[in-house]
Amino acid sequence: MDIQYVKNTRRSDKFVFLSKFLTSPKQVGSVLPSSRYLTNKMLEPIDWDQVRAVAELGAGTGVFTRAINRRMHRKAQAVIFEADPMMRNRLKEQSPNLNYWGDATELNHALQQFGMGKLDVVFSGLPFANFEQDMRDKLLSEVVESLKPGGKFIAFQYSLQMKKQLQERFRSVKIGFVPMNVPPAFVYICQK
DSSP states (O other): OOHHHHHHHHHHHHHHHHHHHHHOHHHHOOSSOOOHHHHHHHHTTOOTTTOOEEEEEOOTTSHHHHHHHHHSOTTOEEEEEOSOHHHHHHHHHHOTTSEEESOGGGHHHHHHHTTOOSEEEEEEOOOGGGSOHHHHHHHHHHHHHHEEEEEEEEEEESSSTTHHHHHHHOSEEEEEEEOSSSSOEEEEEEEO
8 A cells, every 4th residue: 555645544534533523522522533553452352254244333534444444354244334424425435345324323224224134343433422321322222233142342432431331231341441542542342
C-alpha cells in the first residue's frame, strides 16, 4: 500500500472525526480516531481463519473497518454500521466489497437483508456512555440475538460504566486496557 495514501487517509480521518465530534459529540464520542494500538487490541482475540460473519457498529472513519477488511477470510461477509451518511458513503468508497447499514438498532434486520446468518463477532466503537439506557438495552439485545453461541462482542469504551450491564448479558466478560490511545480506552471482550 502506498505510504503517502496511508498518511493522507490518517490526516483526513482526523479532520473528519474532529469536525463530526464538534457538531455531534454524543454521536461520535471522541475527538480523534482510534489508535493502531486500540485497533490491534480489538482485533487480536479473533481467529480470522474461522470467522465467516462479522459486524462493526459505529464505524466512524473506518479505522477498524479497514483492519477487518484486511484480516477477513475471502469467504467471510461483513456488515458495517455507521449512522452518519457522509461517513458511511466515505466507508463505501474505501471498502466497496463490504455491506453497509445506517442504524445499528436494526442489526438483525440488516443481517436478514444481506442474507447473513448469525455472527461470529460484533465489534463496537459506539459511545454507550452517551446513550440513554433504553438505547443501550436495544443495542445490546440486538447484539446478543445476532451472535452464534460462543460468538464474541468486542467493544471499546472510555470508562468501566458498561461492565455490569455486559456481565448480565454475556457468560464471560474480560477487560483489557489500552493506554496508547487518545483518550485511553478499555476493551471489553464478551462471549455469548
